[in-house]
Amino acid sequence: MREGGGTRDGGRWPALSGGPEARGPAQEAPRPGAPVWLWKSRPGGEGSAFADQAWKTQDPGPSSHPLPVPEQGGSLRGRGCCVAARPFSASVFLFQVGGLAGPESLRSMKLLCLVAVVGSLLVPPAQANKSSEDIRCKCICPPYRNISGHIYNQNVSQKDCNCLHVVEPMPVPGHDVEAYCLLCECKYEERSTTTIKVIIVIYLSVVGALLLYMAFLMLVDPLIRKPDAYTERLHNEEESEDARSVAAATFSGPRANTVLERVEGAQQRWKLQVQEQRKTVFDRHKMLS
């Protein structure tokens, strides 16, 4: 129904003609796919020792290392901080450049920044080795006979994550341990504190920067700018809106001598766009209502 006669024709054509284009990457696809499949197929996961073992052999990173000793953990955390600093600065850079929106030359740079941010977001989970606060084995034991339910929580490696190792002191006498442990459910969990810290820091700094910029736009900007020059410039912009792609080159060509002026022009253009959007959404209610 959706792709009947004509559309199908149009749709298939590039697929057929672009033979290498369509086939080449399709063969590549399973390679990045493999880890996902493994992780999806991990059955039931945490409870079953077999599944954990299988998972562990597939996991090239953290779990093949021995448990890090404390000082190593410390140094790792230090490295985490460097990682934390990098995306932070990158994101601020992104923000600044983004604020100046516009000229073609900046576009690729901004995209690069975005890639950098994305990349650095991906780095921490790969680097963050399990420091002691990043793993836990949590056993939940339900009420049993006259013993109330209890939660046990320890930093042990994945292979030791079972009731016998974690539940200490054992609340039942020796012959009951097996029955008690059958009831308990032990889960091995990992997290990355570095990722959390980095993400919260990035997020808060972007929000802070946006707030500052908003305050600047609303309070300081109208004061330092002469009202007549402002409207005149806006008017010019409006005229060039119609054939923007043609006019853009000429518009920014002779007048934009210094970087500052270009930035100024780009900012004005951006402001005008936002104003237009605001009119569409909030005043005319043409969209998104």
Added chain:
Amino acid sequence: MESEQLFHRGYYRNSYNSITSASSDEELLDGAGVIMDFQTSEDDNLLDGDTVVGTHYTMTNGGSISSSTHLLDLLDEPIPGVGTYDDFHTIDWVRERCKDRERHRRINSKKKESAWEMTKSLYDAWSGWLVVTLTGLASGALAGLIDIAADWMTDLKEGICLSALWYNHEQCCWGSNETTFEERDKCPQWKTWAELIIGQAEGPGSYIMNYIMYIFWALSFAFLAVSLVKVFAPYACGSGIPEIKTILSGFIIRGYLGKWTLMIKTITLVLAVASGLSLGKEGPLVHVACCCGNIFSYLFPKYSTNEAKKREVLSAASAAGVSVAFGAPIGGVLFSLEEVSYYFPLKTLWRSFFAALVAAFVLRSINPFGNSRLVLFYVEYHTPWYLFELFPFILLGVFGGLWGAFFIRANIAWCRRRKSTTFGKYPVLEVIVVAAVTAVAAFPNPYTRLNTSELIKELFTDCGPLESSSLCDYRNDMNASKIVDDLPDRPAGLGVYSAIWQLCLALIFKIIMTVFTFGIKVPSGLFIPSMAIGAIAGRIVGIAVEQLAYYHHDWFIFKEWCEVGADCITPGLYAMVGAAACLGGVTRMTVSLVVIVFELTGGLEYIVPLMAAVMTSKWVGDAFGREGIYEAHIRLNGYPFLDAKEEFTHTTLAADVMRPRRSDPPLAVLTQDNMTVDDIENMINETSYNGFPVIMSKESQRLVGFALRRDLTIAIESARKKQEGTVGSSRVCFAQHTPSLPAESPRPLKLRSILDMSPFTVTDHTPMEIVVDIFRKLGLRQCLVTHNGRLLGIITKKDILRHMAQTANQDPASIMFN
């Protein structure tokens, strides 16, 4: 090539002959003078057929600009801007696809020339996969950021982790040994605001303090979100799916998928979710992913210059968005296919699949919830279901359909009010009021105070021996030595009854608040609140059925399966079915929804109950109104969206729909060689049409092609700047050959390169059913109507939409964006 030309020549001769010999009806209509005109024009065509080199034939469609046949023509080098579109305009899929094929052919033919060209063609072939990979990476990373930040900010309303400020409640108590079986989330590191401010953790004073702080944070998050949206990116509000559907169907909304929209949507989505409003992050995540797709497509000329190709990337991006929103990669691909995409060839299917995979992989490696899953409410059941349970499942489906129909009506009525009355002038105030009401009403009830995702998780989770919430407060017979993995059905305890009361109140609260929340000017998704409503209803029904089976296990329906001590009813499963039914009722999705829910649970055996409930809810919902919430919003806003699902059954003809109507002034047309630049500029200024048919002459009305207004404006402007001797009185020539002009006249301006020489035409007696089908399947923007081979009028996509609105007894003026 030679034979082709011969064929063409023969064709022209034949047609020429037939016209001249069998022209009796022509005479009736036009008189002999016109026939003379035909003769000359046909001669013209014959000449064309002789001179045009084969390659030109392939380029005639779509204003291709790199024609190598007119070396002398200055304007045949590409004019910047020709072939692009204005804001709020519809794209021409046919033209875009032709442009892409032409580009592809050019690259392929050059491939053999040098190693560099070979590399370029390889890069071109790979760029599709590269751009979806980048999109997947970015949307996965952003989803991780949104998840973690939203969790942290949601918990910020309750208190703060003193040992490390960046932890949310659960992470704060992660390594703590002080948690107890009953109160799992209490640990000394986590301080509620009352503890910090007035120093006491219990008692009425601390309750009030916590209440005040909860409202304070909710209001400040909501205010921050709406002011950021208002100041920086107004397009970032709403769920975005109706707009993305419209964009994918071929509409231009500049800035809707831009950098600022992306940044503000990501930031404010976290704030909106954290403010406790009755909204979810799933729909906006699709928008975020589409923004990523759009931004990355600018890196590759193949996608940045072609609107149709860009939409393929956007289809893949929306799949990645759902993939990370629900942790359901396959569901995401199906969602893209079923709900958002308009044009979905197989190649896009594979790319969507790959993008969904990459995004899910990235999100998994970030592991935002610490449970090695992509979503908070991942559950796993292995209990079987029994045949008699289909009855309550279908009941839940009916409830979901009713809820969907009610929600769509109520929400559309409210949004229309916002659109048309002065109440819509105060978006900030509205958000603040809604947030305040939500916060005040939500805090006293523990089920509404929770983050909605956590509520869904709690409702989905079945009561095992390890659970200690009040929802699992069943009366146990104390000979618990024979505890097995799944507990038998038990009588409900006091906790369950009070929980049911609270859930009923929560249900009413959610239903009312969601109606008023969806559409306010912050990023707001619909999936999570709908699922929560369904999950609450489902859980209540589940507990009711469970108790019924326990107390009346001798009824014949229960007799076979529910003996004393057997575990036959799983209330969590009912919650899940209810969630799917309600979501289905609102969005009217079927296949993708079942797949999404089944990926959430990882239980293949529940597909049949889910299908039964979703199908029932769709039937019930369709009985009250055929469109889902997204189509309803598209119609409310008047976006030019030609739905492929709707059927057109009226018997009107193309002549009834086309412009100009009988009373209108005649169609604004250009003639191919006797108009001046001034004439054309006047026509552009006097009319507001977006394109003009080009005809041979006013007398013959024979069609030559179609020129777009934007292309004309740009071409004339650039000619005035770059081409010497172009003045207002220069002739504009669309024909192959310039007419012989007096010696002193200025040099003619050749604009053949911007002319679309293969516009679609239908005759005036074509039934509208066929015209609508052509528009849908080919994605046309306009179509010319001819009568006896003469140009009569034009039908645009918006004319068709207006006509469809008229036949459905709606206001045709509601289709906006002319």
